[in-house]
Amino acid sequence: xxxxSWPSRRARLFASRPSAPETKASRTGPLVALHTQGRARWTPxxxxxxxxxGLEKNPIVYRAIRRIAESAAAVPLLAYEGTRELDTxxxxxxxxxxxxxxxxSDVRCAFFAHLQTAGNAYLELVxxxxxxxxxxxxxxxxxxxxxxxxxxxxxxxxQANGQTVTFPLPEAGPMSGPILHLKLYHPTNDHYGLxxxxxAAFAIDIHNAAGAWNKALLDNAARPSGALVYAGPEGAEHxxxxxxxxxxxxxxxxxxxxxxxxxxxxxxxxxxWKPMSLSPKDMDFIExxxxxxxxxxLAFGVPPMLLGIPGDNxxxxxxxxxxxxxxxxxxxxxxxxxxAITAWLxxxxxxxxxxxxxxxxLDALNTDREALWTRINDATxxxxxxxxxxxxxxxx
Numbered sequence: 586x587x588x589x590s591w592p593s594r595r596a597r598l599f600a601s602r603p604s605a606p607e608t609k610a611s612r613t614g615p616l617v618a619l620h621t622q623g624r625a626r627w628t629p630x631x632x633x634x635x636x637x638x639g640l641e642k643n644p645i646v647y648r649a650i651r652r653i654a655e656s657a658a659a660v661p662l663l664a665y666e667g668t669r670e671l672d673t674x675x676x677x678x679x680x681x682x683x684x685x686x687x688x689x690s691d692v693r694c695a696f697f698a699h700l701q702t703a704g705n706a707y708l709e710l711v712x713x714x715x716x717x718x719x720x721x722x723x724x725x726x727x728x729x730x731x732x733x734x735x736x737x738x739x740x741x742x743x744q745a746n747g748q749t750v751t752f753p754l755p756e757a758g759p760m761s762g763p764i765l766h767l768k769l770y771h772p773t774n775d776h777y778g779l780x781x782x783x784x785a786a787f788a789i790d791i792h793n794a795a796g797a798w799n800k801a802l803l804d805n806a807a808r809p810s811g812a813l814v815y816a817g818p819e820g821a822e823h824x825x826x827x828x829x830x831x832x833x834x835x836x837x838x839x840x841x842x843x844x845x846x847x848x849x850x851x852x853x854x855x856x857x858w859k860p861m862s863l864s865p866k867d868m869d870f871i872e873x874x875x876x877x878x879x880x881x882x883l884a885f886g887v888p889p890m891l892l893g894i895p896g897d898n899x900x901x902x903x904x905x906x907x908x909x910x911x912x913x914x915x916x917x918x919x920x921x922x923x924x925a926i927t928a929w930l931x932x933x934x935x936x937x938x939x940x941x942x943x944x945x946x947l948d949a950l951n952t953d954r955e956a957l958w959t960r961i962n963d964a965t966x967x968x969x970x971x972x973x974x975x976x977x978x979x980x981x
Contacts, residue, residue: 632703635783636702638790639782643789643793645792646782649882649885649892652891655694657694657919660919661943665941666936667939675934676717676930676931679717679719683719684721685719692708693722696722696922699724702725703726703778704777704778704783705766706767707722708722708723709721710763710764723764728741728742729742730766738766767925769781781884785885788877789877791877792878795870875894886914890903891907891910907949908950911950912953927939927940
């Protein structure tokens with residue numbers, strides 16, 4: 586018998602042992618876990634500061650976020666089971682009336698506004714007897730994420746009024762837990778999204794500074810500041826303390842503020858007025874403000890024409906700009922929301938459920954829809970049934 590015809594003793598031993606259950610995990614997970622070490626990770630930016638400086642103080646940011654959030658919240662939603670559209674479904678009822686205090690559009694509007702302001706948005710699901718009952722939009726500045734041993738979230742903590750509520754995530758994954766976390770892409774953060782306010786921060790500061798400059802100019806009688814030069818008699822170069830105080834009080838009381846705009850300045854005793862500030866034309870003030878406004882609109886994906894910003898000729902007319910806004914900004918955002926809600930809530934209903942939006946009910950896209958219908962209707966090589974299928978309609 587050949588020497589190597591029988592398996593070796595080591596091979597026989599390994600063959601007799603039961604195989605270990607197969608486990609799957611990311612090979613880079615321990616690196617992330619080592620970096621986070623299981624500690625709570627707050628969002629690396631101050632949501633309150635972003636909201637104050639951007640949303641509360643800047644009209645361009647305020648209008649851009651409101652336009653995106655309200656437009657996305659107004660998009661009609663549909664439910665499908667496989668390819669069949671459902672007229673009614675508990676999920677549609679939940680999204681239409683998510684809780685006793687708010688309508689569905691209110692919750693979605695807050696959710697999308699949080700996403701555009703902080704780069705992160707959270708929904709809380711309340712279940713009773715294993716059935717979804719209520720949804721709430723949670724403020725991003727009150728939420729923090731707890732990474733697990735593999736670097737993935739294992740819990741969320743929500744703090745308000747000095748109290749903390751912990752939402753542990755099940756082993757099945759975050760999508761089976763009570764919190765839905767939707768975030769914008771961030772290139773250097775594993776857990777939180779990047780707010781559009783951050784890349785637009787310089788433009789926001791410029792735009793806000795321009796407004797503050799305008800306000801200060803009006804407060805100072807709508808005239809650029811200057812200097813009073815004193816050339817007294819017999820070579821005297823300085824005012825006495827009494828003369829200086831009297832002149833200062835007179836300027837503050839009778840020549841500052843909008844009520845005193847245009848009042849002439851009476852100079853005496855060798856005083857001479859020397860303007861020192863650059864004029865708005867020299868500073869190219871108005872154009873700098875408009876450029877900053879266009880950069881803010883660019884960060885949010887809103888055509889400047891829709892925000893009333895002059896000097897933008899990218900689109901031929903308002904209607905074209907509005908269609909681009911819906912196609913390139915609103916509908917992709919609503920599509921992400923539908924995918925997230927489907928992955929998060931559909932398994933709880935135990936059916937092959939899918940949530941999507943209905944673009945046919947959007948007035949802004951009427952022109953695109955009419956062009957599509959005309960093109961399909963003119964296709965003589967298609968049957969009526971094929972034309973209905975191409976337009977998203979089933980058989981009669």
